[in-house]
Amino acid sequence: MSDKHDASSVPTTGHVWDDDLGDYINQPPKWWMLGLTVSAIWCVVYFLYYPSIPLSNGGTWFKGVGGWTAITEMEADKSVVDEVRGKYEAKLKDMTPAAILADSELTEYVTRSGKVLFGDNCAACHGQNGVGTHDKFGLFAPILNDDDWLYGGTIDAIHETIQGGRQGMMMAHADMLSEAEIDTLANAVAAGKPTSTPLFAEKGCTACHGEDGKGMQAMGSANLTDSVWRFDGSVEGIKYTIKNGVNAGTPDTRVAVMPAFQGSKLSDAEIKKLAVYVYKFGGGQAQ
Amino acid sequence: MNQEVGKKEPGEVTTLYNEFETWTVNTGGQTIHAKRMPGFFRSFKDKAQLAMWLPFFLVPYLRWNGSQAILFDIQHRQFKFFGLTVLPQDIWMLSLVLLVAAMTLFAVTSVASRVWCGYFCFQTAWTDWFTWLEDKIEGNPTARRKLDVAPWTFDKIKKKLIKHTLWMLIALLTGISFSIWFVDAFEYWHDLIHLQLPTVGWVVIVMFFLGTYILAGFLREQTCFWLCPYARIQGVMTDNQTILPTYDYTRGEPRGKIRRGGEAVAPQGDCIDCFQCVQVCPTGVDIRNGQQLGCITCGLCIDACDVVMDKINKPRGLIRYASLDELSGKPAKKIYQHPRTLVYLSIILLALVGIVWGLTHMGAMTLKIVHERQPLFVQMSDGSIQNKFDFKVLNKTDKDFRVKVTAEGGVKGLVIIGAEQHPMTHHGRGTSFTIFARAPAANVEKDVVPIQFRVESLDDAKVFAEYTSKFYGPNK
Numbered sequence: 001m002s003d004k005h006d007a008s009s010v011p012t013t014g015h016v017w018d019d020d021l022g023d024y025i026n027q028p029p030k031w032w033m034l035g036l037t038v039s040a041i042w043c044v045v046y047f048l049y050y051p052s053i054p055l056s057n058g059g060t061w062f063k064g065v066g067g068w069t070a071i072t073e074m075e076a077d078k079s080v081v082d083e084v085r086g087k088y089e090a091k092l093k094d095m096t097p098a099a100i101l102a103d104s105e106l107t108e109y110v111t112r113s114g115k116v117l118f119g120d121n122c123a124a125c126h127g128q129n130g131v132g133t134h135d136k137f138g139l140f141a142p143i144l145n146d147d148d149w150l151y152g153g154t155i156d157a158i159h160e161t162i163q164g165g166r167q168g169m170m171m172a173h174a175d176m177l178s179e180a181e182i183d184t185l186a187n188a189v190a191a192g193k194p195t196s197t198p199l200f201a202e203k204g205c206t207a208c209h210g211e212d213g214k215g216m217q218a219m220g221s222a223n224l225t226d227s228v229w230r231f232d233g234s235v236e237g238i239k240y241t242i243k244n245g246v247n248a249g250t251p252d253t254r255v256a257v258m259p260a261f262q263g264s265k266l267s268d269a270e271i272k273k274l275a276v277y278v279y280k281f282g283g284g285q286a287q
Numbered sequence: 288m289n290q291e292v293g294k295k296e297p298g299e300v301t302t303l304y305n306e307f308e309t310w311t312v313n314t315g316g317q318t319i320h321a322k323r324m325p326g327f328f329r330s331f332k333d334k335a336q337l338a339m340w341l342p343f344f345l346v347p348y349l350r351w352n353g354s355q356a357i358l359f360d361i362q363h364r365q366f367k368f369f370g371l372t373v374l375p376q377d378i379w380m381l382s383l384v385l386l387v388a389a390m391t392l393f394a395v396t397s398v399a400s401r402v403w404c405g406y407f408c409f410q411t412a413w414t415d416w417f418t419w420l421e422d423k424i425e426g427n428p429t430a431r432r433k434l435d436v437a438p439w440t441f442d443k444i445k446k447k448l449i450k451h452t453l454w455m456l457i458a459l460l461t462g463i464s465f466s467i468w469f470v471d472a473f474e475y476w477h478d479l480i481h482l483q484l485p486t487v488g489w490v491v492i493v494m495f496f497l498g499t500y501i502l503a504g505f506l507r508e509q510t511c512f513w514l515c516p517y518a519r520i521q522g523v524m525t526d527n528q529t530i531l532p533t534y535d536y537t538r539g540e541p542r543g544k545i546r547r548g549g550e551a552v553a554p555q556g557d558c559i560d561c562f563q564c565v566q567v568c569p570t571g572v573d574i575r576n577g578q579q580l581g582c583i584t585c586g587l588c589i590d591a592c593d594v595v596m597d598k599i600n601k602p603r604g605l606i607r608y609a610s611l612d613e614l615s616g617k618p619a620k621k622i623y624q625h626p627r628t629l630v631y632l633s634i635i636l637l638a639l640v641g642i643v644w645g646l647t648h649m650g651a652m653t654l655k656i657v658h659e660r661q662p663l664f665v666q667m668s669d670g671s672i673q674n675k676f677d678f679k680v681l682n683k684t685d686k687d688f689r690v691k692v693t694a695e696g697g698v699k700g701l702v703i704i705g706a707e708q709h710p711m712t713h714h715g716r717g718t719s720f721t722i723f724a725r726a727p728a729a730n731v732e733k734d735v736v737p738i739q740f741r742v743e744s745l746d747d748a749k750v751f752a753e754y755t756s757k758f759y760g761p762n763k
C-alpha cells in the first residue's frame with residue numbers, strides 16, 4: 001500500500017469506457033481492507049452461532065452453537081408482555097365486573113385489551129365499536145353505544161347477556177289481528193305513543209311491552225316509547241314486525257339471536273373484560 | 288492548476304493527473320508525524336479545542352437543585368436542562384436545535400471553509416491531543432520516525448508503553464464522559480467503580496474506548512479522508528467567495544531553493560520549497576497543490592510559512608486565508624452579496640424562533656383529543672345526540688393532580704359526561720380517559736360544530752390545556 005503513485009506507471013484494468021475512463025489497479029486503503037476482513041470474520045462467526053446450514057438428510061439443519069431459535073425468542077418476548085399484563089390479569093381474576101369498573105386504572109387496561117376481544121368475537125354482528133350491522137331487513141344486531149338496552153344496561157346485565165346469550169321472542173300476529181288493527185297499532189307505535197290506542201291493551205300487547213309500552217327488561221321486550229329502534233322504525237317496518245314477530249318460527253319472522261359466550265367460547269376473564277368494554281361504549285347505566 | 292487540467296487533451300486515461308509527475312493518495316500506509324510550531328493559528332486551535340470539549344468532560348458534574356443540571360435521562364424519558372424538564376412530546380424542539388447546528392456549520396463553512404474541521408471537530412481535537420502527548424514522550428517528528436523503525440530496546444518499550452497507557456486513559460475518560468450525559472454522573476462513577484454498570488453501559492464505554500483509541504491514535508487523518516461524511520459535505524459548501532488557507536501561486540511560483548550568496552539564475556518566486564508547510568500539516572497535505580479534500584483548513588501551514596517568510600525577509604501571507612476570487616484578482620464581495628450564506632442565516636433564524644416559541648409555549652400540560660370516528664355520533668333513547676372523545680392529558684409538572692373538564696361552543700344544552708370523578712393525572716405521564724358530550728336533538732342544527740374543551744388542574748387553575756374538536760350530529 002504505497003502512497004506515492006507514478007501517474008504513468010500505475011497500470012489500469014485495461015478497460016476504457018466513455019472515451020477516457022479507466023480503473024487504476026491500486027490497493028484499496030488500509031481501513032477498507034480491515035473492514036473487509038472484519039466483515040468476513042463476522043460472517044463466519046454469525047454462520048456458526050446461528051442456525052444456518054440445511055442438511056439434506058432427514059430435513060434437519062445445523063442448529064448453531066448459540067442455541068438460538070425464533071420460537072424461544074418469541075416466547076421470551078411474550079413473557080415480557082405477559083409480565084406487564086400479569087399484574088392486571090391477576091387482579092381481574094377475582095373481581096366482579098362492577099368492581100373492575102370502579103377502578104379507573106383497571107378499566108383503562110380492560111378497555112384497551114377489550115378492543116381486540118370485541119373485534120374478534122363481537123364485531124362480526126355488532127360492528128366495530130358496536131355501531132351495529134345491517135342486513136336486508138334493517139338492523140341485524142343492536143347498536144351497543146346508545147343507552148337503550150333490551151335486557152338492561154347495567155354492568156351486571158351486560159355481563160349476563162354475554163355469558164348466557166339472548167333470544168328475542170315475539171309472536172307473529174298476522175293471523176290474530178286484522179289489517180286495520182295492525183295499521184292503527186303500527187301508527188301509534190311509530191309515533192312513540194303506543195298507549196294512545198285502546199287496542200294496545202285490548203290485544204294484549206301490554207303483557208310483554210308493559211302497561212306504559214316501555215318494555216320489560218326481564219324478558220327483553222322493547223321499549224316502544226323511545227327513539228331507538230331494534231328493527232325498522234317506519235310504519236311499514238313496524239307492521240312487518242307485528243305481523244311476523246321475532247323468532248316466531250314462521251319463515252318470514254324477524255331473527256334476533258345472541259349466542260352464549262360462556263364456556264367454550266371465552267374465558268371468564270375475557271367475558272368480564274368485554275362487559276366493561278361494552279359498558280364504556282357510552283350507554284352503560286348505573287346499577 | 289485547474290486551468291491546466293482544462294488544457295490537456297482528453298482521450299487519455301491519465302489526463303487528470305498529467306500536471307503531476309507523481310500523484311499522492313494518503314491511504315494511511317505511512318504515519319504522518321506533523322511538526323508542532325507555535326503561531327497564531329496554533330494557539331487559536333488550542334483554545335478553540337479546549338473551549339469546545341472541556342465542557343464535554345466537565346458539565347455533567349454541574350448540579351442544579353440537587354440533581355444533574357443537564358441530563359438526557361433516557362431511562363425516564365426526559366431531558367433535564369437546569370430547572371426545565373422536556374418530555375419526549377416536546378422533543379421536536381431538539382430537531383430544531385439540530386437544524387440550527389447544521390445550518391451554523393453550513394453558514395460558517397460557506398464563509399470561511401472547514402472551520403469546524405480545523406479547530407473544533409472531536410476527531411481533530413483528540414488527534415491533536417494524542418499527537419501532543421506523542422511529541423512530549425517520543426520527541427519531535429524526526430525522533431519519532433527513527434523510533435518507529437528502531438529495534439525494540441528497553442527505552443522504546445518504555446516510551447511506547449507510557450504513550451499507549453496515556454492514550455487509553457484519555458479514551459476511557461472519553462467513554463465515561465459521554466455516558467454521564469445520559470445517567471447521573473456520580474451514580475455512574477459509583478457503579479463503574481463497583482463494576483455494577485448495566486450491560487448497555489459496558490457496551491457504550493467499550494465502544495467509546497475503542498473508538499477513541501483507534502480513531503485518534505491510529506486512523507487519524509484517515510478518518511477525515513475516507514470515513515467522515517462532513518469532509519465531503521463541507522467541501523461542496525465552499526465556493527469562489529469562501530476564504531480558505533490558500534497558497535498564493537502567483538507570488539510563490541516558480542518555487543526554488545534560495546542560493547546563498549549567488550544570484551538566482553532564473554526569475555524566482557517567494558516559495559523557497561522548504562516543505563515547512565507540508566511538515567506541519569496534520570493531514571500530510573501539500574497546500575501548494577491547491578485546495579484539496581485532505582485539507583481540514585487548520586491554518587497551521589500559514590503559521591509555518593509566515594515564520595519562513597519572516598526569515599527570508601519577504602512579506603507574510605504567501606499562504607493565507609484567501610478566496611479564489613481574491614487570488615484570481617476579482618474584487619472581493621461583501622458577505623451580504625453571498626446568497627448561500629444568507630439562506631443559511633435565515634434558516635437559522637427561523638429555527639431559533641421556533642425554539643423560543645416552543646420553550647415559551649411548552650405549558651405545564653398538553654391535551655390531545657381524538658373524536659370517535661366510528662360512530663361519529665349516537666342517538667340516545669331520549670333522542671339526544673351523543674359524541675365520544677378520547678382525551679389524552681400529559682401532566683408535565685412534577686406533581687400528580689386531578690382535573691376537571693369543561694367545554695365551550697358546541698351545541699346549546701350540551702352536557703359533559705365522564706369526568707364527574709375528576710380523573711387523576713400522574714406527573715410526567717400521559718393519562719387517557721373518555722368523555723361523552725350529549726346535547727338535545729332539537730338543538731343540534733348543523734352536522735358539525737366546533738367545540739372547545741378545557742382541562743384544568745383542580746389544584747391550580749393556571750395549569751390547564753385547551754383543545755378544539757368537533758361535535759357531530761345527523762345531517763339535516
Ligand code: SF4
Pocket residue numbers: 401403404405408409410411510511512515516517518583
Ligand atoms: S473531516 Fe470529519 S472528522 Fe475530519 S476534521 Fe472534518 S468533520 Fe472532523
Ligand code: SF4
Pocket residue numbers: 532564567568569570571572573574581582583584585586587588589
Ligand atoms: S494544508 Fe494547511 S490548512 Fe490544510 S490541513 Fe494542512 S496545515 Fe491545515
